[in-house]
Amino acid sequence: MFSFAKQFESIFTQRFVIVTGALLAMLILIRNAGLYPTVFADEWHYSLLSRLQHIADASDPDYVYLGLFRLTNYCGDGYLGCARVLNVAFFMLGVCFVYFCARRVVSQGLAGMIALGTILAPLNIYTAYYMPEAMYFGSFWLLTWFVFTFPRNSLYQYGIGTGGLIALLAMVKPHAFFLLPGIALFSAYRCLCDRPDERLRRAVMIVVIVVVSAVVIRLTLGGVIAGKAGLSVFGNRYGSMASDSTALKHAISTVLLSAHVFGRHALALAVMFGVPIAMAIHCLSPRNFARVDASDERFAAVLYLTLLLGSLLIVTSVFTVTAVGSGPYEVLERLHMRYYNFIFPLFFIVAASFLSTPAPDKSKRHWRILIATAIGILACIALMKLLDISRPISVDGPEIRAFTYSPSHFWILGLCGITAVAMWAFDSKLGARMFVFVFFPLFLLSTAWSLNLEMRGRLGADTYDHAGLFTRHYLSQNECAQLTVVGSEPASLFRTLFYIDNAATRLVELPPGAPLTAAAIPKDTEWVLTIGEHGKVPDTAIRPHMGDFALFRAGDLRRP
Template sequence: MSLGAPRQARLLLALALAAVFAWLLHRNLGLNPAIFADEWYYSRMARLQPLSEAVVPSYLYLWLFRTTLVCGDGFLDCVRIGNALFFVGGGLLFYLAARTVLPRLAALGVAVAGLLAPTNVYTALFMPEASYYFGFAALSWVALRPSTWTPLRRALVAGLVVGLMSLVKVHALFLMPALALFLALDAWLAGGPARLRQALGAALAAPLAGLAVKFGLGWLLAGAPALNLFGSLYASAASPSGEGSALRLLAPAFINFRGHLMALTVLASLPLAMLLHLLLSHAALRRTDAPLARLQLWTFLMLGSAAGLTVAFTASISAMNPAEALRLHLRYYNFVLPLLFTLAAVVLVRPGAPLPSSARRTAWLVAAGLLGVLAFAVWRLPTYVVSPVDAPELAGVSLQGGAGQLLVLVSAVALILWARGSSHAARIYLFLALPLLLFQGARASDAFLGQLRGGWPADHGGRFAHQQVPASERNDITVAATGILELMRAQFHVDAPDSGMLELEPGAPIQDYQLPVRKRWLLVIGEHPLPAGVTPWKTGPGFALVRLPRNRAPLVGSFAMAQPFGGLVSAARGLSYAEPWGRWSDAGRVELDFSRPLPREALLVMRVQAFGPNTALPFTLQVGSETRSFRVGPSPQEVQFRVRTDGARRGLAITVPQAASPRALTGMGDVRTLGIGITDIAIFDAAPPQSP
């Protein structure tokens, strides 16, 4: 290259990154939100609540995107601009990492391929994936860059980065063991047994530095809740689910592992073959080419740890829903793809380097195995659950269609040529298989995001309610709709952290007992007839906004079930232990004892939810001789009942139609026989005022 080549390469890199950034904004701006509950939860935690109340410990991400408050109602587009900046910044860092083993033009091609991969769909979403992509790119650059740093210094910087990543997504914690192993091996192999002490020091320093950053910066941002390792949402998932549960996880783990192996083979057959060859032949440990060996080892450890976590997590949640074992969450490791592309490019620009002739037999063994996986994938991979968000790279690949089968065929040819030692393998993968994969993925992502331009009734209704209801009353809106996703979609636009939910069956009328008492507004999405005498305040396409009469009945008392008994509710039977949200029933009948008599005309208001089969069955409320039948869904909703008493009644009872335990239903999980969950109860005196 001429003396001006570096400057030209930098200009070309800047133009490519700017073009990708502009394209992402052109595609993403103006879209409606897509993913629920994630986008609503992250919007609420980042913008509408104190960081100390966040249920996931993504405090750095939430703090950064809290700045979108200055954008007003246009906050979602500001989020997308921030996402695009992080994502393109990650492309720059992957370019720098690739430069350790590739010339400038090849490294640029790898970085741009990573940016054009369907992973970029996350830049349109209010989720931390784009920021995490940037963090992993930075971590890879720190791990791979040649420098005069000592092993300890590299470990401390890497620990700093992974600690910051853990405050974006807690999943970074599970990269720490692989990071420690990489740093130890890298230090030891560079200097032999004489550097054993440095290797062990690096392995210990990185996770300690990472945890110090996680807890220290987390505490500065969110206070004491940041000292919880996983956060309140993931803490229960991280705890064991019962005796023998690990053995029960083996079957769903194998099913899910098989799916991920097929998916990776379809997406990255050649680089996956290189990694498997590394594992079997220990090629990286020979240190014949230090930068390449470091890249191979780093990619293998990062992909292995992230994919292993994915399989373990999916197997654990399959306890509640066995179908989860067939769901492929590639988004927990697809940030490694640019490294895989880099490995394939190395074969092209440095033929023969990653595959010593002495290991040819091992190469054929690896190729034969992956060819078998490809053949099996054509048959079995279509039976797995793939979505444009969980697995955007795979969502556009239909193995039952011509394009998908062509991709498999091209990948098979590349594997055979690689096993033979031909540099044409990389050409076929990089210039045929990869473009075909990117094209199919881009088409699927565009179709997925394109449907978000017009919006649905929940988008229109939620936005209308946000505009029409005074800001001081938006927390007094209850959204009624069919399905939890539609409820949260409307809540996202209402943009109030304490808005309520009323989940309904399709076309089901709203019953009197379902009308909120402690809320002023009811936003109805879809066709759901209102009770007699209730009329909408405003209507629109597919939604109605109802202004409810103010409850004038005086409050007798209220009680939150998350607290110990005492006060309004003095004792209870049939309820389990307190949880942060309330209590589950653990018997077929729940009895509440009150510390004072109920009014002669009482209005009972409760926030409740149903478990499992009880969502489709009626509960029975009994107060003295009066009974009421009611139904509730799986999400908390308010119900109200007007009952007459003798003025001395001090309790009520609820009959659960079909108490059941998660263990009995799924073979794993909670052994309690759950039925109804109660968050709180309030009692009002509904007697009409006496005339003077």
């Protein structure tokens, strides 16, 4: 085993990791550059807020993200390509901090393996989207590195620094405030490890400092940037959704439905990350909490993962329920893993940290068997039922979408993970090796292959792409401001709007095959773009041969 570890360390040197990481980043850039955008409403939404509207008018208070990605306007029609370059830069920044954090609990070789694995992980799909996920990933791991490494000699410096980073992260995505309870409690634990005579006082103080500084800094910066509107932590869109969900009459049903959604996420996590979840449960014993050892970085990593994952799973479950009905695709079956999948590298860090454990204590094997049995049952249920009760989508959860790309793919990976859990039950080090050296590489290679295969489907343009591109180049910006787009597929129509790239363009959704009438068009419309069959169009309509769409003046539709 020593010779294997020595050979492993000799392969994953810092130079090898840096060179390989740079090559993988270039491959991601090349892959993204060849894709037509797979744009949903969110991507058009973020492009609109960052590039076409004043930052103070943004319905989402993502001021740091919106301000930075406004620079893509300097790229002209290539704004999406510039956004993808920025996404890769922030994603790779996050990978660097993943390495630094992993290095605190594992060897250099294992940390390098985890870093390269993070680049290959399905998370990299977000570098192709005009969305803040890649920037959020990089900023979160900067925050994680700070929380783990910054000296705690001064509570005020540590607490204000942590709170300030959370405030900045909340201006990338407001969801960062859901991290606040877990990170505040983790900061309290870190301070409990210092100065035994002042532990309780320091723990309470750090929680107060982190929470107060995060709120004050966020509101101050928001007020400076956007005035009164910037004082809303979640903005108009999420704020109205939250207020609707707090009605007492919906409280009981929300709790029950949230429990069902939580169960679906638990099944997905059990089949993908069964071993590190089992390790975390086994590690979080009352004895480990009682001794509070400042040098035990592995326990700190387990606690950090548990606090964040637990709180984010609850928030995600509630959000999924409250979002139902707010859009045509908002249903309970969606697995919104993108609200917490940025922490997934922690699963691999935790699993790798147990490779160096002492010989397993056979007297505690019954606890491992009990934990492994529970997780194994969840994983088996996932293999049999998950695809029937959920709807994996790449933008929601690229990991579970790639994991379930095909039934054979799903079963091979799932059985491999269950085998690793069973091995861990009887020998913890053997289970850790199985997960890190067999399941982890198999998971990365197979999910990368399946997800990239799915993304290659966007190498060619469809009717909605052609309609947007043609209209943008045929009409002036002033004419696009007086344009109404008509169609039946909301997600695809937002792609058309993304190409037209004008904040004033309107959208009218009709049922498939429903005829378009003059009454359905806003009165100040000068041009109409119809996509698909929606009755007879005027004889003057422009109908290119590149797709089933037509562009004509609204006045021609109104004439008898």
